[in-house]
Amino acid sequence: MTKKPWVRPALVVGLILAMAAPIAGVGAADHLDSPAAGDLQTDINDLYAFESPVQGHTVLALTVAPAAGLIAGTDFADKGVAGYQIRVDRDGDTIEDLTYQFDFTTRDDGSQLVQVRMVEGRKATALNPRGRVVAVGTVGETLELRTGGKVFTGLRSDPFFFDLAAFSNVVEGGNLTDGRQFNDAARSDFFAELNTLAIVLEVPTSSLGGEIAVWATTTAPNEAGVWQQADRIGRPAINTVVNSSGAVVGADPGNKALFNASHPKDDAQFTSPAKDALRILSSLSAEGSYDEATLEALAGILLPDVLTYDTSQPASYLNGRALTDDVIDISLSIVTGGAITTDGIGTHTDYLAEFPYLGVPNE
Amino acid sequence: MRRLIFLTIATVLTLGGLYVANASFAPDLVVRFRIANPDPVELDRLIGVFDERVQRDPDTTLYRSTLGRLYLDRAGLTSDLGDYDRAIELLSSAEVTPELAVPLARAYLAVHSFDDALATIEVAPADSVATLTVTTDARLGLGSFAEAELVITRLERMHPSEPAILIRRAELALLTGDGTRAVEAADQALHYTEAARLPDADRVFYLSAAARHHLLAGDAREALGHAEEAVGLDAANGAAQLLLARAQAATGDLDQALASAERAASLIPDPTTLSFLADISLALGDSETSNRHLDTIEAIAKLDQPALRRSTALALAEHGRALQLSLAMAEAELTERDDPYAHHLMATVLHALGRHLEAETHAALAISIADPSVWFRAGLIALENGQGNLGVERLEAALDLSPNFHPVHAQAARQIIEELAP
Secondary structure, three states: OOOOOOOOHHHHHHHHHHHOOOOOOOOOOOOOOOOOOOOHHHOEEEEEEEEOOOOOEEEEEEEEOOOOOOOOOOOOOOOOOOEEEEEEEOOOOOOOOEEEEEEEEEOOOOOEEEEEEEEEHHHHHOOOOOOEEEEEEEOOOEEEOOOOOEEEEEEEEOOOOOOHHHHHHHHHHOOOOOOOOOOOOOOOOOOOOOEEEEEEEEEEHHHHOOEEEEEEEEEEEOOOOOEEEEEEEOOOOHHHHHOOOOOOOOOOOOHHHHHHHOOHHHHHHHHHHHHHHHHHHHOOOOOOOOOHHHHHHHHHHHOOOOEEEEOOOOOEOOEOEOOOOOHHHHHHHHHOOOOOOOOOOOOOOOOOOOOOOOOOOOO | OHHHHHHHHHHHHHOOOOEOOOOOOOOOOOOOOOOOOOOHHHHHHHHHHHHHHHHHOOOOHHHHHHHHHHHHHHHHHHOEHHHHHHHHHHHOOOOOOHHHHHHHHHHHHHOOOHHHHHHHHOOOOOOOHHHHHHHHHHHHHHOOHHHHHHHHHHHHHHOOOOHHHHHHHHHHHHHOOOHHHHHHHHHHHHHHHHHOOOOHHHHHHHHHHHHHHHHHOOOHHHHHHHHHHHHHHOOOOHHHHHHHHHHHHHOOOHHHHHHHHHHHHHHOOOHHHHHHHHHHHHHOOOHHHHHHHHHHHHHHHOOOOHHHHHHHHHHHHHOOOOHHHHHHHHHHHHHHOOOHHHHHHHHHHHHHOOOHHHHHHHHHHHOOOOOHHHHHHHHHHHHHOOOHHHHHHHHHHHHHHOOOOOOOHHHHHHHHHHHHOO
């Protein structure tokens, strides 16, 4: 018998992500999950997909560089060192039909130039697709896309919100000795006042499709100079959870890098680690672990790791991901069987009502 | 005069604290959890953010450790000992986890608490590159060269082309008397920085290190090129500015050397920089300015900072200042770090005190390193002890190593050799 009700799997993942988060670093949706990437500027934080307040438009937002200025730097990695992509599958085959490629160049004065390419069809699957240039301009400015819509790249306030200190103590257990608990008097949002690098697209929904799957990648050359995928994200922290090599989940330490370097269409290879992770983490509940059928079903939803979004409906975490979606609270409720219902942290207050929606950088 | 001394002390203190040039021995091998090119303004802002959080929730370990890391990052930019001390206070205020062991150990290295660094790093994974590099630096700092050799050899097997390991090989070679190997390893380290795509801050370090080794080996032109490139990348790097000043002096351009040394002192007013500035000023005939810098060093000595003890005592002894205080500092150094430079310091102090026979004992132990200044001092001591031939040999050895190793001492060595020539 299935002991647990059917849960919204992405939310489970949302919790587990932080379990594997490096205690002294910044554990967030996908922050610091890419140890193979030597450059933190290619380390992906979060991916969002939600409806724009502008009629008929959709927003796709990618954040990279964990705690920019604290852990990572505050500039994008230059072309030749890294590339950034947002990929869209329009037909459900987990192969991208449309890719936006973002390349950056640092000028002599230290400012950065961004070039945005839009590539459709078979070429969209390339590591660094070369296609039509749809925008060129300075990082930090809003640019019009030649195909309609707009793009912003640059430093923003990190929209993610989470009591990392409590989580490190309660869930990771034993690493910190300060006695912090979720929603206690000392609760606070680690990510408040931190910044991230953001790539925000606002494009006509018709250019994306109806039921789409979105994921983002970063690319960089390896030590031999061969380009490879450095990091990827669909839903928050799938890799962080499924392939956590920490004491709780204990996945193969090589899995995480393999995941980051692979394509979502090949994610079946991670089904077994996904089930293992879910089995272990669901055992935190007094009701015990998920049964096999539930594990199988959940793994089948978590993978492939893409952010599915029916653009005809309002975004809400399972359907796309809005900036204000509180992944942590719901995840805590699910994983603890209702014992913990919140980390006591609410959304940030600095989101913007208009493009680029992420708050201005903290300074 | 009292007013002058007061002003010089005030100058040091109002510059923001005490500084130690090249406080971190080498860039971190592990790029995680550090900013590639930290933005000083953003660092200051985040220190403010987390300082407030720590004040509000002093028991939240994550905030203390994060703030500690921020202070450590800023110390890496400024070499401010106050930032290192604050980082140590914060990072050591809770149980030291494996994740915190490396940054805390690095902070201990920076303030020359080498035993604390070794004790702290025991918590980290024993075979990690970060652990081994911290261990290497602590062993080098303590003068335990055989142990350092073992660890470096192990690291070289793991990462044969890693600049951070090669530069440690260079340091060990220098300290064990193989100046040629030191230069070779420093050049290799610099070469591999290009393939490693290191950030500018790290590149500046390797350029400065290569400049230093070339300078010690007498290749002033090569040193000058590296130092100029380092300063070109980061004009606010005090250690690079000092290397540039030394290289300019070694190539005979004392006016430029003075300007560079003044810039270095404005960035890192530590005893090494001020002592060099005093020497350059003297070489240019400005004894008043020279004395003013020496007065500042005397003021720094009274603040008793372990990380500055060696450089302070050496600067004072070389200029015949505060010799009893210098002796006490030299004895402390020798007790804690029994390496060739500690013996060089003791030899210099005893020489200045006129205790030449005792000085010779230490000078003989110091000349195992390929540093012309060490050989110069040993030569003077031998001459004081009536060992004319030995003295001249040592002075010649100093000039052989580097013909223009010091704006005053190199010329003095040549004069002495000439006067004693048969």
